[in-house]
Amino acid sequence: MIRLYLKQALEAAFDDLDLPGKSLIAIELPKNKAHGDFAMNIGFRLAPELKDPPPKISADICHSLNSVDAFKNRIVFSPAAGFVNIKFSDSFIWELAQKPVSSDLAEFPSSDDKILLEYVSANPTGPLHIGHGRWAVLGSAIARLLKETNHHIDTEFYINDAGNQIKVFYDSVSALKVGESIPENGYHGSYVKDLAVLDTDPLDENIRQQKQALDRISVSFDAWFSEKTLHASGEVVTAIEVLKKKGFVFEESGAIWFRSTDFGDDKDRVLIKADGAYTYFAVDVAYHFTKIQRGYTRLINIFGADHHGYVARIRAAVLALAIDFDKSDFNFVIGQLVSLMRDGENVRMSKRTGDMISLEEVIDEIGSDAVRFFLIQKGADSHVEFDLDLAKKQSSDNPVFYIQYAHARLCSILRKVEGEAPKMGTIHLEKAERELLLSLLSVRDVVWESAKSLSPHRLAQYLMGLARSFHHFYESCPILKSEGPVLAQRLQIVIVSKEVLSYGLSLLGISAPESM
RNA sequence: GCGCCUGUAGCUCAGCUGGAUAGAGCAACGGACUUCUAAUCCGUAGGUCGUAGGUUCGACUCCUACCGGGCGCACCA
Numbered sequence: 001m002i003r004l005y006l007k008q009a010l011e012a013a014f015d016d017l018d019l020p021g022k023s024l025i026a027i028e029l030p031k032n033k034a035h036g037d038f039a040m041n042i043g044f045r046l047a048p049e050l051k052d053p054p055p056k057i058s059a060d061i062c063h064s065l066n067s068v069d070a071f072k073n074r075i076v077f078s079p080a081a082g083f084v085n086i087k088f089s090d091s092f093i094w095e096l097a098q099k100p101v102s103s104d105l106a107e108f109p110s111s112d113d114k115i116l117l118e119y120v121s122a123n124p125t126g127p128l129h130i131g132h133g134r135w136a137v138l139g140s141a142i143a144r145l146l147k148e149t150n151h152h153i154d155t156e157f158y159i160n161d162a163g164n165q166i167k168v169f170y171d172s173v174s175a176l177k178v179g180e181s182i183p184e185n186g187y188h189g190s191y192v193k194d195l196a197v198l199d200t201d202p203l204d205e206n207i208r209q210q211k212q213a214l215d216r217i218s219v220s221f222d223a224w225f226s227e228k229t230l231h232a233s234g235e236v237v238t239a240i241e242v243l244k245k246k247g248f249v250f251e252e253s254g255a256i257w258f259r260s261t262d263f264g265d266d267k268d269r270v271l272i273k274a275d276g277a278y279t280y281f282a283v284d285v286a287y288h289f290t291k292i293q294r295g296y297t298r299l300i301n302i303f304g305a306d307h308h309g310y311v312a313r314i315r316a317a318v319l320a321l322a323i324d325f326d327k328s329d330f331n332f333v334i335g336q337l338v339s340l341m342r343d344g345e346n347v348r349m350s351k352r353t354g355d356m357i358s359l360e361e362v363i364d365e366i367g368s369d370a371v372r373f374f375l376i377q378k379g380a381d382s383h384v385e386f387d388l389d390l391a392k393k394q395s396s397d398n399p400v401f402y403i404q405y406a407h408a409r410l411c412s413i414l415r416k417v418e419g420e421a422p423k424m425g426t427i428h429l430e431k432a433e434r435e436l437l438l439s440l441l442s443v444r445d446v447v448w449e450s451a452k453s454l455s456p457h458r459l460a461q462y463l464m465g466l467a468r469s470f471h472h473f474y475e476s477c478p479i480l481k482s483e484g485p486v487l488a489q490r491l492q493i494v495i496v497s498k499e500v501l502s503y504g505l506s507l508l509g510i511s512a513p514e515s516m
Numbered sequence: 517g518c519g520c521c522u523g524u525a526g527c528u529c530a531g532c533u534g535g536a537u538a539g540a541g542c543a544a545c546g547g548a549c550u551u552c553u554a555a556u557c558c559g560u561a562g563g564u565c566g567u568a569g570g571u572u573c574g575a576c577u578c579c580u581a582c583c584g585g586g587c588g589c590a591c592c593a
Binding site: 026028029030031032035039041044047048054080081082083123125160162163164165166168253254255256257266267269270271272273274275277279280281283304305306307308309310311312334336337339374377378379381382383384385386387396397398399401402404405406408409412413416446449453455457458460461464465468471472474475476478479480481494515516 | 518519520521522523527528529530531532533534535536537538539540541542551552553555556557558573574585586587588589590591592593
């Protein structure tokens, strides 16, 4: 990772030169590229301590750093106000950008954690909607990113195939089968009618269809965990026993409660109702207990915002059950809802009204890559609006094609290369080449940050920028029409660009077409 | 009422641990295809970053209040 490398190199230099402020070194990217490739604000940070004006501090530091042999002909430091602007030489950029994905500098630290990522976990009583699509795409990208950054991670879909809703669901389908009307509190979606004419188990059929929809957008799971098995195995009893043994359980008004307020929840929660039945929560506690028992050291749950009120209690349960867990070992990603618009009007997404657009329909209309990119390019916290008509109309304008087109162009060039590769000469970079290479060599920084913050949209944004840099380069720097060392240099840039682009797209689960 | 999320260009959204002149795509307008893929590029226009205070050398970013939007506040699942 280039920024990490730069930081460490600077820290070493600060040690050698006996400069103050080593701990204040922070590498940032200037918005205005004219300032430098990277920058530090150390002059400002150090001023209170040294009681010198920031510009003087920056100037002194630059002066010292420029005398370091290791930086000669590679990095130039120049002061501006309290900043230290850092500029790489062309040859140094070239050197660094040769293998941005696979060089020693690109390595991620190893990790010995064992992560379980649970996501989607939609009710099996109906088709998935666009919101599910969002958590699905988000989760699968996060899984890919964490795996890429050396984490051991498994993914799981929790199937709520027990409880009242399942009974209601079966009753709804059965009623139609014998020609009766659906119970008032039953499921009324049109898909229920479709299920009623089939001979297969409607629940199995629903799950099959969910899997199919997810599969179409490249979302898969290492495991599908059935709620039913928890009841069968007695896991629910066990989990409650454990909580009881630890003293977090009490009885009141005939019900058995978990004192979740001990762990930051705003009210205590019922585990066993007065009528003796387990709550949904109790079963979920048992489910999370199995996660801990299966040896996971870090849990990540992706919830829709409509379930965020559930976070505090389930976190409380895990903290109560797992002694060596603290808050940072249990992460929640809350995906805000997607409001689906049609003709400028909000379309209800309720399964029970029957008036909803399924994820599959959206995929049918605009395709997997466009769906994935649309849902992944925005942060999980943003409330996105998905206008079906607009999406359909603009599907060809989806930014994902901008990125894919860049890849296709690269492939096309490489297909047309003929003869032996010319020899490289002295490196001299045009503006567009320089910008592209700088973008290329920071790919692993982006992947790392993306993974660490569980924010795949950062990678998506980066790829947009990278594609833009490539298109600029393509327009201003003829490749196959150049000759000799220039041709050699540009071909190499093309090769690396293609590698990085397809690498980034694959991490997002989006295809990198050879031609378009 | 309480809690979580949110308010940035006409629209949809980026803006990384506070940094230098707030960005992209789409839409609009004007240009560039006898050319390595025009699904592209160049240019123009578009903003009191919801409002008001505060902290700081410096605030879209942090704090407080207010206004607006989404979601959640079961012995339902």
